Amino acid sequence: MSDLLKIENLIYSHSLKNILHDVNLTVSDGKIVGLLGENGAGKTTLMRLITGSAHGKGTITVAGTSKPAERKSHVSFTEHLGGLSSGMKVGKVFDFYQSVYPDFNIARSNSLIEFLDIDKNLKLSALSKGMKEKLIIALTLSRQADLYLLDEPFGGIDSMSRKKIINSILKWKPEESTMIISDHYVTEIASILDEIVVVKDKTINCHKQADEIREDNDMGIEEFYESLYEGGKQDD
Amino acid sequence: MKFDDKVPIYIQIKNYLYHQILTGTLQPGDKLPSVRQLALDVTANVNTVQRALTEMLSEDIIESQRGKGNFVTTDVDNIKQLRNKLVNEQLTLVYQELHALNLSNDEILSEMKSYMESRDEQHE
Known part of the structure; x- marks a missing residue:
């Protein structure tokens, strides 16, 4: 096991307002990490800082490199489909990704499209919320990256789609790669997490092994997460 | 699961x-x-x-x-040992809980017996 992601003394401000400060985080390879925090806590910002689409002070190293341009090539993060024309067909989006990313794996992409029942003939504007999330997962996992970032992939989708998305993560995430999944409701993904990282009060409030929480605190992940907001209960 | x-x-x-x-x-x-x-x-x-x-x-x-x-x-002995271990764990729980309710060994046995009989009836 080696350090795949290392964040040191990261500070990020926007319009003179401090968003994140003193962020230090080390995650090793081959993990699935839950990035938890309330809406607006800075989870998406942290993901954008990791890929290099936002810039802060401090050092972020992914797979041994801290240069933003190089770092980007190690990270698969489908930030928003908003940049693409809403009249674009889903099949064209896959073609576009294949032409842009040298690490795009066509065989895996086809398996994902089939498994998630993605209709390549639909226009982006015609996609339901669940379909959109499935498309994002398929695009993200189609790349052979070291680090995968999923930003709230379960927002407002039905339980069948959720199961499919979770299964596609378990099925296609390369073994040595690490995945960070952000969510503000942890129960739905608790069983597949190795670790949780909580963003609170503009910094990393806690970073723990999921099974250690269950073993040491005799509580569930959701319960532990909620206890952090009740104040005065955490032990570190 | x-x-x-x-x-x-x-x-x-x-x-x-x-x-x-x-x-x-x-x-x-x-x-x-x-x-x-x-x-x-x-x-x-x-x-x-x-x-x-x-x-x-x-x-x-x-x-x-x-x-x-x-x-x-x-090695069937290993499987047998595993079975004994798991059965023992469950029995320990029941035994401790019922003793904590001040039941004697004889009472535990007779309660267990009548419980199993009523369960069997429900299943028929």
Whole structure:
């Protein structure tokens, strides 16, 4: 096991307002990490800082490199489909990704499209919320990256789609790669997490092994997460 | 598989596999599914499944064959011991709980007997 992601003394401000400060985080390879925090806590910002689409002070190293341009090539993060024309067909989006990313794996992409029942003939504007999330997962996992970032992939989708998305993560995430999944409701993904990282009060409030929480605190992940907001209960 | 979020997942995976072995779904000498397949079967991540399997290897309940995967032990004594251990765990719980309610051994036995009879009737 080696350090795949290392964040040191990261500070990020926007319009003179401090968003994140003193962020230090080390995650090793081959993990699935839950990035938890309330809406607006800075989870998406942290993901954008990791890929290099936002810039802060401090050092972020992914797979041994801290240069933003190089770092980007190690990270698969489908930030928003908003940049693409809403009249674009889903099949064209896959073609576009294949032409842009040298690490795009066509065989895996086809398996994902089939498994998630993605209709390549639909226009982006015609996609339901669940379909959109499935498309994002398929695009993200189609790349052979070291680090995968999923930003709230379960927002407002039905339980069948959720199961499919979770299964596609378990099925296609390369073994040595690490995945960070952000969510503000942890129960739905608790069983597949190795670790949780909580963003609170503009910094990393806690970073723990999921099974250690269950073993040491005799509580569930959701319960532990909620206890952090009740104040005065955490032990570190 | 439905997990209890309060109990470490690797322990629940071990129990799931123990049950399969003790009920004969997995027979002595049977090959276990691959780690990734097990992860999908139970909806847990591969590291957690691996941790469960590593413990079961050290307990000699499963054996690993290089390059071939994991197999249920063919040593039936080990399986018998596992069965005794799990039965003992459950009996300990019932025994302690009922003793805490001030039941004597004889009372526990007769309560158990009438409970089982009423359960059997419900099933008929």
